[in-house]
Amino acid sequence: MSLRERAILGAGARSPWACDSIIEPQREEAAVLDTLEVPIVQAPMAGGPSTPELAAAVAGAGGLGFVAGGYRTPEGLRDAINRTRGLTDGPFGVNLFAPTGAPADPAVVRAYAEHLQPEADRAGVALGAPRFDDDAFDAKLDVLTTDPVAVVSFTFGCPSAETIPRIRATGAAFWVTITDPDEAREAVAAGADALVVQGTEAGGHRGAFVDRENRVDHGLLALLQLVRAHVDVPLVATGGITTGRGVAAVLAAGAAAAQVGTAFMLCPEAGTSAPHRAALASSRPTGLTRAFSGRLARGIVNRLQAERTATAPLAYPEVHHVTAPLRAAAREAGDEDVINLWAGEAHELAAEMPAAEVVARLMDDARAALAAANERLAGVR
Amino acid sequence: MSLRERAILGAGARSPWACDSIIEPQREEAAVLDTLEVPIVQAPMAGGPSTPELAAAVAGAGGLGFVAGGYRTPEGLRDAINRTRGLTDGPFGVNLFAPTGAPADPAVVRAYAEHLQPEADRAGVALGAPRFDDDAFDAKLDVLTTDPVAVVSFTFGCPSAETIPRIRATGAAFWVTITDPDEAREAVAAGADALVVQGTEAGGHRGAFVDRENRVDHGLLALLQLVRAHVDVPLVATGGITTGRGVAAVLAAGAAAAQVGTAFMLCPEAGTSAPHRAALASSRPTGLTRAFSGRLARGIVNRLQAERTATAPLAYPEVHHVTAPLRAAAREAGDEDVINLWAGEAHELAAEMPAAEVVARLMDDARAALAAANERLAGVR
Numbered sequence: 001m002s003l004r005e006r007a008i009l010g011a012g013a014r015s016p017w018a019c020d021s022i023i024e025p026q027r028e029e030a031a032v033l034d035t036l037e038v039p040i041v042q043a044p045m046a047g048g049p050s051t052p053e054l055a056a057a058v059a060g061a062g063g064l065g066f067v068a069g070g071y072r073t074p075e076g077l078r079d080a081i082n083r084t085r086g087l088t089d090g091p092f093g094v095n096l097f098a099p100t101g102a103p104a105d106p107a108v109v110r111a112y113a114e115h116l117q118p119e120a121d122r123a124g125v126a127l128g129a130p131r132f133d134d135d136a137f138d139a140k141l142d143v144l145t146t147d148p149v150a151v152v153s154f155t156f157g158c159p160s161a162e163t164i165p166r167i168r169a170t171g172a173a174f175w176v177t178i179t180d181p182d183e184a185r186e187a188v189a190a191g192a193d194a195l196v197v198q199g200t201e202a203g204g205h206r207g208a209f210v211d212r213e214n215r216v217d218h219g220l221l222a223l224l225q226l227v228r229a230h231v232d233v234p235l236v237a238t239g240g241i242t243t244g245r246g247v248a249a250v251l252a253a254g255a256a257a258a259q260v261g262t263a264f265m266l267c268p269e270a271g272t273s274a275p276h277r278a279a280l281a282s283s284r285p286t287g288l289t290r291a292f293s294g295r296l297a298r299g300i301v302n303r304l305q306a307e308r309t310a311t312a313p314l315a316y317p318e319v320h321h322v323t324a325p326l327r328a329a330a331r332e333a334g335d336e337d338v339i340n341l342w343a344g345e346a347h348e349l350a351a352e353m354p355a356a357e358v359v360a361r362l363m364d365d366a367r368a369a370l371a372a373a374n375e376r377l378a379g380v381r
Numbered sequence: 382m383s384l385r386e387r388a389i390l391g392a393g394a395r396s397p398w399a400c401d402s403i404i405e406p407q408r409e410e411a412a413v414l415d416t417l418e419v420p421i422v423q424a425p426m427a428g429g430p431s432t433p434e435l436a437a438a439v440a441g442a443g444g445l446g447f448v449a450g451g452y453r454t455p456e457g458l459r460d461a462i463n464r465t466r467g468l469t470d471g472p473f474g475v476n477l478f479a480p481t482g483a484p485a486d487p488a489v490v491r492a493y494a495e496h497l498q499p500e501a502d503r504a505g506v507a508l509g510a511p512r513f514d515d516d517a518f519d520a521k522l523d524v525l526t527t528d529p530v531a532v533v534s535f536t537f538g539c540p541s542a543e544t545i546p547r548i549r550a551t552g553a554a555f556w557v558t559i560t561d562p563d564e565a566r567e568a569v570a571a572g573a574d575a576l577v578v579q580g581t582e583a584g585g586h587r588g589a590f591v592d593r594e595n596r597v598d599h600g601l602l603a604l605l606q607l608v609r610a611h612v613d614v615p616l617v618a619t620g621g622i623t624t625g626r627g628v629a630a631v632l633a634a635g636a637a638a639a640q641v642g643t644a645f646m647l648c649p650e651a652g653t654s655a656p657h658r659a660a661l662a663s664s665r666p667t668g669l670t671r672a673f674s675g676r677l678a679r680g681i682v683n684r685l686q687a688e689r690t691a692t693a694p695l696a697y698p699e700v701h702h703v704t705a706p707l708r709a710a711a712r713e714a715g716d717e718d719v720i721n722l723w724a725g726e727a728h729e730l731a732a733e734m735p736a737a738e739v740v741a742r743l744m745d746d747a748r749a750a751l752a753a754a755n756e757r758l759a760g761v762r
């Protein structure tokens with residue numbers, strides 16, 4: 001029985017509105033993570049790198065693939081799910097952006113767009129119109145209801161109390177990305193079956209429930225220790241895990257699985273652009289910025305990030321829409337200077353090889369790393 | 382034979398100026414770490430928390446104790462070494478601040494002192510006179526020459542090429558604290574026997590060779606993976622390791638030992654002040670600041686840190702001397718609002734118990750964590 005079949009059977013066998021719905025799905029979720037052949041989750045990387053081919057390759061290698069629901073249209077999400085399912089019988093999840101933000105002050109967005117106008121002039125494109133939207137959240141939930149997947153994970157917050165039963169009703173496990181112990185407690189109180197624990201090392205957007213100035217961020221290892229002390233659901237560790245040593249370390253820290261993104265970005269199955277691939281293979285530093293989207297994210301520092309980070313406002317997704325034509329033109333032109341080069345801190349260790357080989361190598365190296373650590377402890381008092 | 386005797390014999394048996402001196406001391410160092418009964422190193426916490434009693438307790442429990450050489454007078458360092466030696470036969474090291482900085486612009490320091498004047502008025506003390514100094518580096522090296530210890534580690538940089546043979550001549554292993562792969566390569570090229578790999582989670586000062594605005598910092602787990610890919614000496618991991626799970630994780634990531642600071646700060650043997658202890662036992666957030674010393678450091682955010690971080694300049698140790706009377710008065714008065722509350726990100730997990738019990742608990746929990754990770758991997762493909 002495939003994990004998908006298990007998930008669907010699981011949904012049929014219980015009522016998600018029963019009194020014990022907070023408890024029971026945790027057992028269901030434990031089953032989802034327990035049935036993985038290898039404790040590797042492919043990070044959902046919205047905006048290009050994630051493809052049905054990548055999700056299918058990771059699922060085929062025994063891990064959990066992910067379709068990035070963010071930025072897609074509902075039809076595009078349905079298509080990506082169907083294409084992934086056509087490529088693998090293995091388990092995969094869908095990640096959605098939780099609709100938790102609020103519109104920014106239009107004057108602030110306008111001022112930043114004016115600040116970016118020289119970039120648009122240089123690229124010969126018009127900047128996009130700023131708009132606030134919820135990334136078609138309800139329509140995407142409808143897609144997941146008619147076409148259920150093994151896991152639905154959320155970034156940017158915990159969905160509303162009305163939404164959670166709709167997710168559970170699909171039979172999917174309900175995961176929430178968290179970046180601090182307070183968010184962890186809030187997600188578990190809402191009934192999360194597992195937490196994606198995102199350290200500051202992670203590439204792409206911070207999954208924080210609320211983006212704000214001077215927010216406290218945590219290194220992954222500190223965060224895993226803290227979160228484990230506060231909640232008791234399975235933890236999926238993410239942020240800067242690019243080697244088998246990293247996988248072994250988060251398992252030793254108590255995670256049930258490692259969620260890996262950057263390590264898959266050079267795979268032939270990934271949709272990573274050519275200039276992005278070149279930057280990933282270098283040892284160039286990463287930094288946090290709101291310059292591309294109006295929300296804090298980690299990318300390899302290029303010219304636009306270096307020059308515009310200081311003035312970029314908290315205005316997501318308005319700024320995302322403003323810069324979209326600029327980024328698209330730059331990707332087409334192979335001009336890395338104005339592309340969001342999302343990458344985790346250990347990106348230079350990503351290897352260019354098929355995703356199944358990445359998974360196999362991570363697991364071989366994780367086993368060797370754990371064996372070495374065991375040997376180290378066997379030799380001491 | 383005690384580790385100290387081994388170290389001294391080791392020094393006598395070889396010429397540190399021989400052609401192979403870069404290679405051979407690495408073997409010596411491997412021996413230092415290999416002879417530890419448990420792979421736990423007490424972090425040198427200059428400015429109060431480190432005491433001879435704490436170093437001796439950790440050494441007595443099978444780990445490596447540390448005497449913080451920073452801020453002490455040379456006579457104070459000699460006294461601390463002698464007192465530690467009087468309390469234990471176990472191994473301990475001394476940490477020194479590498480004299481790598483340059484004087485700040487006096488006008489910048491003066492402006493910050495004026496900015497702090499209301500704090501001094503409120504506390505009823507005079508601010509200290511700013512001065513640039515090297516923390517009596519040469520005189521402290523003389524102390525270590527006449528009274529050698531097992532390890533001499535450096536923070537804030539790699540000592541000069543002239544200095545390194547003086548350290549080696551004492552028989553001590555030569556460790557350098559690093560915060561990025563470039564520093565790691567530089568330290569190993571200079572002959573470091575081991576690297577203290579400091580993640581951004583760490584409490585107290587960042588050990589970076591050069592403090593500057595917008596410096597890229599790394600989470601510990603990402604940094605361990607990166608550094609291991611670049612250098613081949615033993616790594617001592619530090620930053621936010623407060624539990625046995627954290628110890629197990631860094632060993633799995635390839636570290637030879639975990640250097641633990643905050644986890645010892647509530648021990649009765651530690652010199653941590655009462656208001657500092659109260660803050661450590663809370664779940665209050667930490668942040669990076671130059672407000673207290675003019676050099677970037679992580680502390681629990683209190684009023685002074687919250688209000689003065691934005692204006693604090695890069696001016697170490699000038700600002701340290703300016704704020705010294707203020708901090709001393711506040712510690713005496715039990716006023717936590719103006720004390721540097723150095724702490725790692727996972728400080729709320731520190732336990733109030735004797736240091737030997739902290740070591741024993743870390744090791745018991747590390748073994749259990751590794752066993753659980755092994756079991757997780759045994760159950761998968």
